[in-house]
Amino acid sequence: MLNSAHSPLLIDLYQLTMAHAYVELGMEDTAVFELFVRNLPATRGFLVAAGLEQAIEYLEQLHFGSAELDFLASLGTFSSALLARLENLRFTGSVHALPEGTPFFAQEPILRITAPILEAQLVESRIINIMHFQTLIASKAARCTLAAAGRQLVDFGMRRAHEADAALYAARAAYLAGFDATATVEAGRQFGVPISGTMAHSFIEAHERELDAFRGFVAAHPAGTTLLIDTYDTERAARRVAELAGELEPLGQRRAIRAVRIDSGDLAQQCRSVRAILDQHGLRDIRIVVSGGLDEHAVKALVEGGVPVDAFGVGTALDVSADAPALDMAYKLQAYAGEPRRKRSAGKATWPGIKQVFRERGASGEILSDQVALVSEASPGEPLLVPVMAEGRRLAPPPALAESRDYCARELRALPAQVLELGSGPTVYPVQFSAALQALAAQLDAQLR
C-alpha cells in the first residue's frame, strides 16, 4: 500500500497522452484553466468552497520520482523527451482561488491555474479530486449547521466515508462548515479538529448486565463520559443511568455521567421520555446525544419540534453527502497563448476567457448578488478570487482552520435568508454574467474552428 495521495500518477492517463503530444508538438504556451461547478444539485441553494489548502500542498510537492518514471517507461508508449520533461517537472504556475469557507454558486470559478499548458493540464484530475470532495462535504455540513441552530454537531461518518482520505477530509470539511467535533482521531492529530467519542453497543453486550457495563465504563472514565442507552430498552436503560447516578452521588462521582446517547428508534419520543426520567431524578445536567441515520432534515425536525436534544452525531449522510454524492465540477481551459477559449459541447458549453467573481454587499455587509465578469473588466463588488500561489510558491502561510471556520460562519450568516432554507434550490441566489463576457462567448461562437 503506497501513499496514493502524494503519487504524481494519481491522474487520468489522458493527461500523460496529452503531455506527450504537447512535448512532441512543442506546445509550451501559458494556459489558464478554471475550476467551477456547472450546475448545483437540485437540493442545494449554495455550495461552500473547501480543500484549497490540500490543493496547494499537492501543487507544492508535485514531482515524479524514479519509481514513477520507471513505471511510465515500462508502458512503452511515452517518448524519452516526455520522461525527461517529467523528471524535472515542478509546478511553476500561479493560482487564484476563493478562500476556504466562501459560499459560491453555479458557473463561478472557484480556482484558477495559470501555467505552461503541460503543467496546468497534468494536475486536472487531482485538483478536481481534492477540491470536489471537500467542497461537497463542506456544502452538506453547512446545511446541517444551519439545521442544528446552535446545538452541537459531531461527525460520526468515518466508517462509511469512501476509504481513508475521505474519512479524514470529511472531518476537516465538516469542521470548516460549522461542525463542533469529529469522532475521527486522525483528524484531531492532523488538523486539530476537536475529537469526541463515547461507546459502542458491543461494550454493553460484552457485559452480562447493562448496568454493569455502565458502572464499569464510568469507573474507567471518572473525568466524564457518555453512556449509550439503546442497546436493549432505552427507557429502562435511562432508569439504570439514574440508578447508577444515585450510587455515585455519595462518592462525589455523579458528574462522571455527562451525557447519554440514543442511536435508534423514534428519537423524538425517546428523547422526551429519557429527558423526563433523568429530570425526575434530578439529573437535569446530563445531556442527550442522538445519532443513527441523521441528516440535516432529521436534525431540523428535532430542533423545530422542541425535542430535548443537546448534540447530534451525523454520520453517513454527511460523509458521503448522501442526497447529492457528487458535484458537476469541471476544470476547463479558458485561455491559451493569450487567446480566450470555449468548449461548445452540447449542455457543457463554458464561459470563455479569464474571469473573476464580483460579490455585491449591502450596507451591513449582507450579500446581495454576484456578477461573473472578465478579469479585465471594471466591475462593482468585491473580487472573490485572490492570489494564493505565484511561480509555484505559496504566497502566505495557510490560515488556521479555526479562522477559516469563523469566516465561513460569518459568510453563511450574510447570505440572503431564502438561500439558506434547506428547501432552497440552485437558482434562488442571483448570479449575473457580464455583458462583455456574453459578447466574448458570442464572438467565439461566430468563429469557425
Next chain:
Amino acid sequence: MLNSAHSPLLIDLYQLTMAHAYVELGMEDTAVFELFVRNLPATRGFLVAAGLEQAIEYLEQLHFGSAELDFLASLGTFSSALLARLENLRFTGSVHALPEGTPFFAQEPILRITAPILEAQLVESRIINIMHFQTLIASKAARCTLAAAGRQLVDFGMRRAHEADAALYAARAAYLAGFDATATVEAGRQFGVPISGTMAHSFIEAHERELDAFRGFVAAHPAGTTLLIDTYDTERAARRVAELAGELEPLGQRRAIRAVRIDSGDLAQQCRSVRAILDQHGLRDIRIVVSGGLDEHAVKALVEGGVPVDAFGVGTALDVSADAPALDMAYKLQAYAGEPRRKRSAGKATWPGIKQVFRERGASGEILSDQVALVSEASPGEPLLVPVMAEGRRLAPPPALAESRDYCARELRALPAQVLELGSGPTVYPVQFSAALQALAAQLDAQLR
C-alpha cells in the same frame, strides 16, 4: 499530509475510550465480531464482496508508533496502562471471509474477526471503511458489467471519487467486478489494472483549428489513439477524422486512428450518424467510445437499442455509486467469552452467535439459495466464509486480482437470472435463517439484561 491509510489513529475515538475501559476492567476475553450489510439498497438485487486484500494488509501492519502514542498521551485522557498496551499491540486474531468477488445478500456475514476484545474492537471503523467502499463500488460495477453485455467498460471516475484512496480503490473494485480498464494511472501501477486514456477537450481548444489538433495528436501517437470529437460539432468532427484518415492512408499511417470518443449530447443519435460517416469513408475499423454521465441504465439503453458503441467510459456514477452512495454495513459483536451476544436496538437487532453462510447449488453449479446458520450446525450447501488469517498472519498469498475477477464473473453468471436484472430488488434472492439461529435469538431475547 501524512499517509492516513496506514495510521492506527484512523479510528473513531470511542474505540480508544472502550479500549481504555477494557484495560481498566481487565476484560481480555476473546470476542467474535461479524461484518454484514443489514439491508440492501432499494436498487440492488445483490452485492459483491471486495476489499478483503486491503483489510488483511491493514490488520497485518497495524501498530502504534511513537508519534501516535505521543499524540494520544497529549490528550490527557488515557492511562499509561492503555498506552503501554497500545505500544505493544499487534493484531493476533483470526479472520474468516468471503473471497473477493463473491456475490452476497443482506444479513450474511462477509467477514468475521476472532480476537481479544480490545483488538477486535479497535479495528472496527477502519475494517468497515475498507470493506464498505470496495464492496459498494464492486456492486455498482457488476451492474454496469451486466448492462454492457460484453462491450468494453473503462473507469473514468477518478476526478469525482471521494479523494485519493477512493479513486484508487474504485479502479480496483471496478476491475474485480468486470470492468476492462481504468483511466487512473496509479491503479495500473499498484494493482496491474489495464489503463486507458485518450484526450480532453482542452487539447482541442488549445489549437486554432480542430483538424490541426487531430493531426497533431495522431502524429504524436503513431501507435494508435482515440480522438475526441464533440468539442464543437460532433458530425463535422467525424468528417474531419475521415479527412485526416484520407491524408494518412497513402503514408500507411491510417491505423493510428483507432477510435473516436463522444462525451456529450444525444449519444445514441450521434453514435449512429458518426458510425455512418465513418463507414461511408471505409473506416469501419474505427471504434466508437462514449462517455459523459453514463450509468448502468444508460449503458443498457444504448446496448439494447442496438446503438453502434464499442466501449463505455463510466465515471462519477461508478466511483461514488451515485444511486446508492453507502451501504448499511455494520460490524457487530456476536460472541464474547464463549457466549453468544445480541443487539436488540429498534430496527437494528442482530442475529446472535458465530455464523456461517451455506450456499446451495444446482447440478450445473447454478446458485439456488443461501442459509445463514450457526457455524456449529450441520447445514447443507457450501460454506462461504473461509479462513484467511490465523494468529495475526495471512494463511496464503493473496490471489491475483485477475483471478478474483474471473471468479467474480463466474459467480455472477451462476446467480438466478431475475437477481441479475437491473430492476431486481433486495429481497428477490432467497436467504433463510436456520431454525437453531432463530431459537438462539429468541432465547437471548428472553434473558433479561
